[in-house]
Amino acid sequence: MMIEVRNLKKNFGKNQVLRGIDVDIHKGEVVVVIGPSGSGKSTFLRCLNLLETPNEGSIVVEGETITDKRADVNKIRQKMGMVFQQFNLFSNMNIMRNMCVAPMTVKKAEKEKARERAIELLRRVGLEEKADSYPQQLSGGQKQRVAIARALAMDPDIMLFDEPTSALDPEMVGEVLAVMKELAASGMTMIVVTHEMGFAREVGDRVLFIDEGKIIEENEPKQLFENPQNQRTKDFLAKVL
Amino acid sequence: MKFEFLTTYWPFYIEGLKITIIYSVFAVIFGIILGVMLALMKLSKLKVFKAFAVSYINFVRGTPILVQIYIVYFGLFSFGISLADSTAGIVALAINSGAYVAEIVRAGIEAVDRGQIEAARSLGMSHFATTRLLVIPQAIKNILPALCNEFIVTTKNTSMLSIIGIHDLMYNTDTIRGNTLLAFEPLIIAAIIYFTISYVLTKLIGMLERRLKASDDRS
Ligand SMILES: Nc1ncnc2c1ncn2[C@@H]1O[C@H](COP(=O)(O)OP(=O)(O)O)[C@@H](O)[C@H]1O
Numbered sequence: 001m002m003i004e005v006r007n008l009k010k011n012f013g014k015n016q017v018l019r020g021i022d023v024d025i026h027k028g029e030v031v032v033v034i035g036p037s038g039s040g041k042s043t044f045l046r047c048l049n050l051l052e053t054p055n056e057g058s059i060v061v062e063g064e065t066i067t068d069k070r071a072d073v074n075k076i077r078q079k080m081g082m083v084f085q086q087f088n089l090f091s092n093m094n095i096m097r098n099m100c101v102a103p104m105t106v107k108k109a110e111k112e113k114a115r116e117r118a119i120e121l122l123r124r125v126g127l128e129e130k131a132d133s134y135p136q137q138l139s140g141g142q143k144q145r146v147a148i149a150r151a152l153a154m155d156p157d158i159m160l161f162d163e164p165t166s167a168l169d170p171e172m173v174g175e176v177l178a179v180m181k182e183l184a185a186s187g188m189t190m191i192v193v194t195h196e197m198g199f200a201r202e203v204g205d206r207v208l209f210i211d212e213g214k215i216i217e218e219n220e221p222k223q224l225f226e227n228p229q230n231q232r233t234k235d236f237l238a239k240v241l
Numbered sequence: 242m243k244f245e246f247l248t249t250y251w252p253f254y255i256e257g258l259k260i261t262i263i264y265s266v267f268a269v270i271f272g273i274i275l276g277v278m279l280a281l282m283k284l285s286k287l288k289v290f291k292a293f294a295v296s297y298i299n300f301v302r303g304t305p306i307l308v309q310i311y312i313v314y315f316g317l318f319s320f321g322i323s324l325a326d327s328t329a330g331i332v333a334l335a336i337n338s339g340a341y342v343a344e345i346v347r348a349g350i351e352a353v354d355r356g357q358i359e360a361a362r363s364l365g366m367s368h369f370a371t372t373r374l375l376v377i378p379q380a381i382k383n384i385l386p387a388l389c390n391e392f393i394v395t396t397k398n399t400s401m402l403s404i405i406g407i408h409d410l411m412y413n414t415d416t417i418r419g420n421t422l423l424a425f426e427p428l429i430i431a432a433i434i435y436f437t438i439s440y441v442l443t444k445l446i447g448m449l450e451r452r453l454k455a456s457d458d459r460s
């Protein structure tokens with residue numbers, strides 16, 4: 001088992017955003033998370049790599065209980081790459097530095113090794129020639145592909161995506177989804193929050209529908225989209241499909 | 242208007258200008274050190290630090306610089322602390338400048354994109370590494386132009402120190418006025434000198450800002 005989440009709860013002050021999430025994620029699985037805005041999807045992802053500290057419940061990643069107080073947060077995060085809606089490339093560094101800075105400071109990778117790996121990954125996302133550019137010179141789609149490559153540079157076992165295409169112009173969505181599809185095909189364990197139902201159908205092994213901080217329904221994409229059981233799932237799908 | 246006095250008195254201006262520049266430079270250096278410490282205190286989670294920094298900044302920004310100079314000059318003396326006039330002058334200016342620098346630094350740090358910080362942390366980078374490689378370089382870029390501006394303000398503020406007998410540009414101008422019995426003309430020269438310093442610094446800041454901006458959108 002890659003990730004086991006039990007009774008995960010998170011409040012911001014009095015506002016309980018996650019109200020007991022239980023889910024298991026297997027190695028190599030692509031899990032797509034859908035749900036209305038404000039339902040807690042981002043908070044769920046951010047709890048998984050401890051960008052938010054859960055209030056209750058447990059998360060076990062590859063056998064290690066990361067919600068344990070003694071857990072080494074920086075070590076855990078190395079195993080989980082995260083891709084954000086707003087790309088979040090480091091604006092004071094060129095693309096090559098963006099790619100190398102974490103491997104070199106966190107994993108103490110040698111400069112030459114880190115650069116070689118960076119070039120390899122940039123080639124994989126089709127942006128080898130942008131190594132010396134700055135983030136500000138790239139289009140949204142290019143930034144997001146670099147952000148994915150940057151996360152991969154840490155050799156994570158799991159990749160978390162929080163609406164990776166929501167901030168993109170429509171014509172750039174395809175290039176980012178293509179990279180994600182290739183990644184899924186390579187066997188990466190992925191948790192993807194997205195509104196791209198086409199992507200969910202094509203590469204998702206399972207879809208979780210979250211509403212008001214709980215998983216309301218989960219199923220294979222085809223089943224969930226064509227034959228939703230819960231009324232709230234039906235209402236949501238009616239709006240987005 | 243008569244400006245013949247300049248042939249005799251121009252060295253007074255040069256000497257005064259030297260003092261003005263030296264005091265400004267020291268005041269700004271100490272002001273920056275103090276300002277960075279205050280900014281970190283204000284951003285800190287420790288309530289005592291925060292309260293101290295907030296009170297300090299509000300007090301300095303809410304009182305005239307002349308009052309602050311007098312407090313340092315006479316006030317400390319009445320507590321049995323005697324500073325040389327020159328030290329008192331620099332301390333007073335630094336105390337003043339520190340409060341303004343603190344606000345500049347705080348704003349510069351707060352303006353660093355939270356998303357980028359989270360991205361760094363999500364890659365496993367420590368708080369320290371993130372601060373060193375991301376927050377500080379970006380904050381400096383945000384801060385630099387406003388900081389240069391603060392240098393101009395401090396340069397002009399040194400003119401207040403003539404009141405405690407520092408022989409700066411303003412003090413020497415007064416001396417010239419007394420010696421020549423010219424009420425007005427020496428002041429015009431002083432104004433031109435102050436204006437020239439400000440103008441040159443403003444131009445330099447403009448160049449700096451354009452360069453920083455250029456490095457933002459290299460294309
Ligand atoms: N840092 C925060 N502080 C306070 N409230 C937050 C914070 N982050 C998220 N929330 C609240 O939690 C709820 C769920 O947010 P989020 O997880 O971002 O939802 P989603 O990603 O599904 O749109 C929202 O009501 C949001 O306002």
Ligand SMILES: [Mg+2]
Nearest residue numbers: 041042043163
């Ligand atoms: Mg969200």
